[in-house]
Amino acid sequence: MFCALVVLLDGFATSPELFGVISLSLIPSAGMARGDSPNFPDFVRNGWALRAPRSHRSLSLSPAVFVVLWGPPRALGVLQWLPAAQPQTQEVGWSCLGNVGAAAGMFLVPIPGKPALDLQEDEGYSESPDLEFEYADTDKWTAELSELYSYTEGPEFLLNRKCFEEDFRIHSTFGECSSEAEVQAWMRYNIFLLLEVGTFNALVELLNMEIDNSAACSSAVRKPAISLADSTDLRVLLNIMYLIVETVRQEAEGDKPEWKSMRQTFRAELGAPLYNNEPFSVMLFGMVTKFCSGHAPHFPMKKVLLLLWKTVLCTLGGFEELQSMKAEKREVLGLPPLPEDSIQVIRSMRAASPPASASDLIEQQQKRGRREHKALIKQDNLDAFNERDPYKADDSREEEEENDDDNSLEGETFPLERDEVMPPPTQHPPSDRITCPKGLPWAPKVREKDIEMFLESSRSKFIGYTLGSDTNTVVGLPRPIHESIRTLKLHKYTSIAEVQVHMEEEYLRSPLSGGEEEVEQVPAEILYQGLLPSLPQYMIALLKILLAAAPTSKAKTDSINILADVLPEEMPTTVLQSMKLGVDVNRHKEIIVKAISAVLLLLLKHFKLNHIYQFEYMAQHLVFANCIPLILKFFNQNIMSYITAKNSISVLDYPYCVVHELPELTAESLEAGDNNQFCWRNLFSCINLLRILNKLTKWKHSRTMMLVVFKSAPILKRALKVKQAMMQLYVLKLLKVQTKYLGRQWRKSNMKTMSAIYQKVRHRLNDDWAYGNDLDARPWDFQAEECALRASIERFNARRYDRAHGNPDFVPVDNCLQSVLGQRVELPEEFQVNYDLWLEREVFSRPISWEELLQ
Numbered sequence: 001m002f003c004a005l006v007v008l009l010d011g012f013a014t015s016p017e018l019f020g021v022i023s024l025s026l027i028p029s030a031g032m033a034r035g036d037s038p039n040f041p042d043f044v045r046n047g048w049a050l051r052a053p054r055s056h057r058s059l060s061l062s063p064a065v066f067v068v069l070w071g072p073p074r075a076l077g078v079l080q081w082l083p084a085a086q087p088q089t090q091e092v093g094w095s096c097l098g099n100v101g102a103a104a105g106m107f108l109v110p111i112p113g114k115p116a117l118d119l120q121e122d123e124g125y126s127e128s129p130d131l132e133f134e135y136a137d138t139d140k141w142t143a144e145l146s147e148l149y150s151y152t153e154g155p156e157f158l159l160n161r162k163c164f165e166e167d168f169r170i171h172s173t174f175g176e177c178s179s180e181a182e183v184q185a186w187m188r189y190n191i192f193l194l195l196e197v198g199t200f201n202a203l204v205e206l207l208n209m210e211i212d213n214s215a216a217c218s219s220a221v222r223k224p225a226i227s228l229a230d231s232t233d234l235r236v237l238l239n240i241m242y243l244i245v246e247t248v249r250q251e252a253e254g255d256k257p258e259w260k261s262m263r264q265t266f267r268a269e270l271g272a273p274l275y276n277n278e279p280f281s282v283m284l285f286g287m288v289t290k291f292c293s294g295h296a297p298h299f300p301m302k303k304v305l306l307l308l309w310k311t312v313l314c315t316l317g318g319f320e321e322l323q324s325m326k327a328e329k330r331e332v333l334g335l336p337p338l339p340e341d342s343i344q345v346i347r348s349m350r351a352a353s354p355p356a357s358a359s360d361l362i363e364q365q366q367k368r369g370r371r372e373h374k375a376l377i378k379q380d381n382l383d384a385f386n387e388r389d390p391y392k393a394d395d396s397r398e399e400e401e402e403n404d405d406d407n408s409l410e411g412e413t414f415p416l417e418r419d420e421v422m423p424p425p426t427q428h429p430p431s432d433r434i435t436c437p438k439g440l441p442w443a444p445k446v447r448e449k450d451i452e453m454f455l456e457s458s459r460s461k462f463i464g465y466t467l468g469s470d471t472n473t474v475v476g477l478p479r480p481i482h483e484s485i486r487t488l489k490l491h492k493y494t495s496i497a498e499v500q501v502h503m504e505e506e507y508l509r510s511p512l513s514g515g516e517e518e519v520e521q522v523p524a525e526i527l528y529q530g531l532l533p534s535l536p537q538y539m540i541a542l543l544k545i546l547l548a549a550a551p552t553s554k555a556k557t558d559s560i561n562i563l564a565d566v567l568p569e570e571m572p573t574t575v576l577q578s579m580k581l582g583v584d585v586n587r588h589k590e591i592i593v594k595a596i597s598a599v600l601l602l603l604l605k606h607f608k609l610n611h612i613y614q615f616e617y618m619a620q621h622l623v624f625a626n627c628i629p630l631i632l633k634f635f636n637q638n639i640m641s642y643i644t645a646k647n648s649i650s651v652l653d654y655p656y657c658v659v660h661e662l663p664e665l666t667a668e669s670l671e672a673g674d675n676n677q678f679c680w681r682n683l684f685s686c687i688n689l690l691r692i693l694n695k696l697t698k699w700k701h702s703r704t705m706m707l708v709v710f711k712s713a714p715i716l717k718r719a720l721k722v723k724q725a726m727m728q729l730y731v732l733k734l735l736k737v738q739t740k741y742l743g744r745q746w747r748k749s750n751m752k753t754m755s756a757i758y759q760k761v762r763h764r765l766n767d768d769w770a771y772g773n774d775l776d777a778r779p780w781d782f783q784a785e786e787c788a789l790r791a792s793i794e795r796f797n798a799r800r801y802d803r804a805h806g807n808p809d810f811v812p813v814d815n816c817l818q819s820v821l822g823q824r825v826e827l828p829e830e831f832q833v834n835y836d837l838w839l840e841r842e843v844f845s846r847p848i849s850w851e852e853l854l855q
Contacts, residue, residue, distance in 0.1 A: 130351055130723045131351070131643075131677060131678050131683065131722065131723050131724045132677070133678065133680070133683050133724050133726075134347065135346070135347075135684070135687060135726050136318075136319075137313060137318035137319055137320075138310075138313070139680050139681065139684070141184075141246070141247075141250065142180070142184070142653075142655065143680065143681075144246055144310075145243065145246065145654055145655070146653035146654045146655075147306070147587075147591045147594075147681070148239060148242055148243070148303065148306060148654070149239075149654050150228075150302075150565065150566045150584055150587075150588060151580060151583070151584040151587075151649060151652045152228060152566055152567070152568050152581070152584055153228065153235070154652055154657055177659060178659070179659060180655050180656060180659055183655040183658065183659060184655065185254075187243070187247070187655075188247055188252065188255075191243060191244050191247045191248065192247075192248070192256075192259050192262060194244065195244060195248060195262060195266060196262065199240075199244075200241065200244055200266070203237055203240055203241050203244075204241075204275055204280065204283075206237055207234075207237050207238075207241070207283075208275075208276070208283070210233055210234050210237065211283075211286070211287060211290070211296075216230075216298065217295055217296045217298070220296065220297050220298035221294070221295070221297060225567075226297050226298050226561060226564040226567070227564070227567050227568060227569045228565060228566070228567065228568055228569065229569050230298040230564065231298045231299065231300045231564065231565055234298075234299065234300055234303075235300050235303060235565060238300060238303040238304065238307055239303065241307055242303065242306055242307045242310065245270070245307065245310045245311055245314055246310050248262070248263055248266050248314075249263075249267075249310060249313065249314040251263070266314075267314055267315060270311060270314055270315050271315030271316070271523035271526060271527065272526065273526060273530065278530045279315070279526055279527055279530050280311055281308060281311050281312055281315065281527055281530070282527070282530040282531060284304055284307060284308040284311065285308065285531065285534075285538045285541075287299055287304050288301070288304060288305070288308070288538065288541045288542065288545070289534065289537050289538060289541045291304070291541070291560070292540075292541040292544050292545065292560055293541075294560075297560075297561060297564060298564055299564070300564065300565030301545060301562055301564070301565065301592065302562070302565055302566070302588055302591055302592050302595070303565065305545070305592060305595035305596060305599070306591070306595050308595070308599055309595045309598050309599045309602075312527075312599055312602050312603065313598075313602060315523045315527070316523050316524055316527070316602060316606045317606075319343060319605075320343060322605055322606065322609065323341060323342070323343055325609060326338070326496070326609055329496055329609065330496060333496065333499050335494055335496070335499070336494075339442075339443035339445075339493070340442065340443055345441050345442065346725070346726050346729065348441070349441055349725040349726070349729065349760070350725055351723045351724055351725040351728060440759070440763065441760070442761075442762035442763070443491070443762075444491045444762065444763040444764065444765050445491060445492075445493040445762060445763075445764055445765075446488045446489075446491045446492050446493060446764065446765045446766065447492075447493065447498075447764075448471070448492065448494065448498070450488065450764070450765070450766050450767070451471050451485070451488050451489065451492065452469055452471060453766075454484070454485070454488060454766050455467075455470075455471055455474075455485065458477055458481050459476075459477070462476065462477055462478065462481070463476045463477070471485075471489075487765070488765055488766065491765055496609065496612075497608065497612035497615075500611055500612045500613070501612060501613075501792075504613065504792075504796055507799065508795060508799070511799075517800070519800065522610065524606040524607060524609070524610040524614075525610055527603075527606075528607060528610065528614050529801065532797065532801060535617065535618060535621060536621045536624075536625075539618065539621045539622050539625050539627075540621075540625045542596050542599070542600065543622070543625045543626070543627055543630060544560060545560065545562060545592060545596060546592075546593060546596045546597075546630065546634075547559075547630055548560050548562045549562055549589040549590075549592040549593050549596075550589075550593065550630070550633065550634045551589070551634075551637055551642060552633055552634060552636060552637050553633075562588075562589070562592060563585060563588065565588075566584055566585060566588045567581075568581075575667065576665060576666070576667055576670070579667055579670045580649070580665065580670060583647050583648070583649060583670060586645070586647040587647040587648055590645070590647060590679070590681055590682055590685070591681065593634075593682075593685045594681045594682075594684055594685045594688075597684075597685045597688035597689050597692065598684075598688055600622070600688075600692055601688045601691055601692055601695075603618060604618060604619065604692065604695050605695075608695075611796075613792065613793050613796040613797075615695075616789060616792075616793050617793045617797065619695065619696050620786075620789070620790060620793065622692075622696060623696055623703060623706075627692070627696065628693065628696060628697070628703065628706050628707065628710070629706070629710050631689045631690075631692065631693050632693075632707075632710050632712050632715055634689060635686075635689070635715050635716070635718075635719055636715050639686065639718060639719050639721070639722060640721055640722060642682055642686075643678050643679060643682050643683050643686065643722055644677070644678050644679065645679050645682060646676070646679065647679070648679075649665070649669075649670065651663060651665075683722070683724065683727070686719070686722070686727060687724075687726055687727050687730065690719075690727065690730035690731060690734065691730055693730075693734060694730055694733050694734060697734070697737060698737070700785075700786075701781075701782055701785065702782035702783070702785055702786050704737050704738055704741070705741065705782060707734065707737070707738050708738050708741045708742065712734070712738070713735060713738065713742060713746065716731050716734055716735055717731075717735070717750075717753065719731045720732075720753075720756075728756075728760065729760055729761065732753075732756055732757045732760055732761050733761055735753060735757060736757045736761050736769055737769070739754070739757075739769055739770060740768075740769055740770070740771060740772050741772075743772070744772065747770065754770060757769075
């Protein structure tokens with residue numbers, strides 16, 4: 001993109017209405033061919049005019065009163081300065097203009113045929129770095145271990161060595177190690193040794209005793225301020241259990257062969273209902289609800305949530321394992337394989353790179369030279385040109401947006417810009433060509449419902465009647481419609497959820513002839529059965545803690561205290577101690593957000609794979625608990641500041657702090673933080689929350705309307721400033737589902753966002769998401785849609801899990817007289833006491849005709 005810097009030289013510089021205008025349209029005279037790159041003499045000689053958008057009046061400036069500088073916007077700091085007194089052809093040097101925005105009478109003007117650029121957008125965009133972030137189930141092993149401990153717990157490591165031998169052993173007897181690698185190796189060995197002798201089961205029993213310790217709970221309730229000292233025993237137990245789960249969960253080079261079998265056994269036991277006839281995860285969920293209800297305010301909630309996350313991850317599996325399970329289940333159900341591996345596609349996507357520096361742009365412009373203008377090109381020549389252009393699908397967008405007034409007027413803050421000046425294809429090395437996409441990253445998908453709606457509208461238009469759900473009869477339809485139907489069926493995608501819904505309808509339609517459903521007892525099914533009785537309470541508790549940990553939340557008297565396991569007994573007395581505690585508190589909240597977002601996303605994805613109605617049940621209770629506005633509130637902050645926050649002190653992280661001598665901390669070192677470009681856990685949390693929001697709103701018109709009502713579009717657009725491809729993808733997905741409800745003016749003024757959606761998000765053929773004419777989105781049906789879904793979920797839960805309250809007509813009956821009379825019946829004690837009375841009233845006082853009865 002090229003812009004002109006217009007410097008007003010006389011009275012126009014004092015015109016107040018011009019100062020607020022940054023993006024202006026520049027109109028050439030008839031002598032200038034459209035698409036040409038004007039040099040300075042042509043630019044002045046042809047008499048250009050400045051036109052301000054909207055209410056600003058048009059005014060014509062003669063060449064005598066302004067100087068025009070032609071070049072890319074990034075070169076504003078180093079521009080060719082041409083004083084008005086000098087001849088136009090004179091060679092001059094370079095001059096730094098400094099802060100151009102503050103110079104009176106200077107305006108950045110986009111040239112027609114090139115995308116417009118808002119100066120403020122450009123400035124903000126240059127500050128957002130390209131984040132080298134790889135999304136995974138967890139962070140590095142050492143980072144996950146270090147997040148278990150608050151910095152306030154640092155002095156307790158030596159105390160653990162003296163007093164808590166179990167905790168000391170689990171930390172690899174670090175007093176005898178000289179390096180972090182040695183600590184990690186011995187720690188892994190000791191953990192498998194403890195697992196072999198059955199330590200984990202003993203720890204679970206101890207944890208159960210601590211949960212039921214009413215004396216500790218009542219004491220904590222009475223205390224006005226909870227500190228680390230109130231949860232010492234619980235923290236030691238949770239530390240050991242977390243280290244065991246996190247270490248055993250993942251394989252490592254050099255593991256012994258017997259450790260692999262121990263890992264499989266441990267995973268099976270952890271997910272089985274062996275602890276009080278329920279999985280271990282359900283016990284941890286019970287701790288969360290007990291904490292949120294106020295009965296146990298001393299529970300170290302960060303450690304509980306981290307252990308819960310790693311337990312769910314260990315028993316159910318991570319995202320890659322989930323993808324393989326999904327492929328296997330599709331094969332079992334007879335469905336075609338997935339069109340692509342979504343994990344690999346997302347990892348290969350790249351975030352939009354910021355424009356190059358001024359010197360790079362000028363150098364590229366000189367290499368590029370001035371292209372010859374071609375007014376007309378024959379179609380066959382154009383096709384041949386496109387075939388030999390390896391970037392035709394990615395970067396040939398200059399001509400598409402020529403003379404687009406919407407682009408020049410929108411002035412939107414949108415960071416997904418490409419390099420405005422691209423070198424010719426020959427300048428790129430072969431490696432760059434391979435990575436440059438030649439098409440859309442996703443294969444398009446079509447639902448059966450989309451084909452039915454297309455056929456229904458076509459039949460009613462051309463024939464005048466419809467055939468319901470018949471998608472095969474095309475009699476009477478024009479041949480182009482036949483081609484369209486073939487294309488739609490070619491990209492038809494049947495999801496596992498659609499098959500499960502159809503099977504559930506069959507079970508309800510024919511409960512006797514359908515037979516008994518065989519429910520495979522996989523870990524996700526066992527966990528759902530354990531969570532089902534109290535799942536709404538669990539979801540409310542997790543969202544309460546997430547609200548308390550969100551950076552946008554304000555302290556309230558009735559909110560829960562999540563800092564019980566980070567605040568010391570004695571509050572800091574010096575500035576350095578206060579700064580250290582402040583970093584620790586912020587880090588503590590970030591880790592809680594990370595754990596809750598990961599738990600919710602894992603449960604949603606695994607329940608959706610296991611059965612769609614399990615997923616819908618959990619999702620509906622998240623929506624009822626105001627999860628959607630809570631996530632939007634979380635993103636209604638300076639998201640770049642949150643992602644680049646440096647709330648960590650590397651020298652205090654485990655295991656560094658137990659091997660090396662700690663240097664003296666200063667206020668400067670605490671302010672500096674680490675050297676990382678971004679905070680892994682915060683970016684991980686943001687992506688998880690966006691994925692949860694996508695899960696909740698996908699194909700749900702009523703929930704999509706919630707996004708519109710809560711004005712999520714500007715909040716989500718601000719999140720696009722984060723230069724990470726995966727995060728940008730899920731933000732664009734959320735914007736795509738609500739574009740049809742945002743109105744024509746929003747779509748008109750956000751064309752770059754619409755283009756990015758088209759480029760990065762999967763296409764649904766026949767889905768006119770970019771327009772407002774959605775036939776399937778009638779506001780009066782929204783409530784009925786949610787009610788119908790809720791009724792289907794209740795029928796599913798009652799049929800599969802509520803055996804005691806099933807339909808009495810379908811309960812089997814014993815018709816054998818001998819077995820019925822031979823059953824031993826336990827009579828109530830009240831009945832036995834009043835047996836004589838019962839005999840007198842019910843038997844002796846009533847005449848019975850035994851002859852009729854026996855006949």
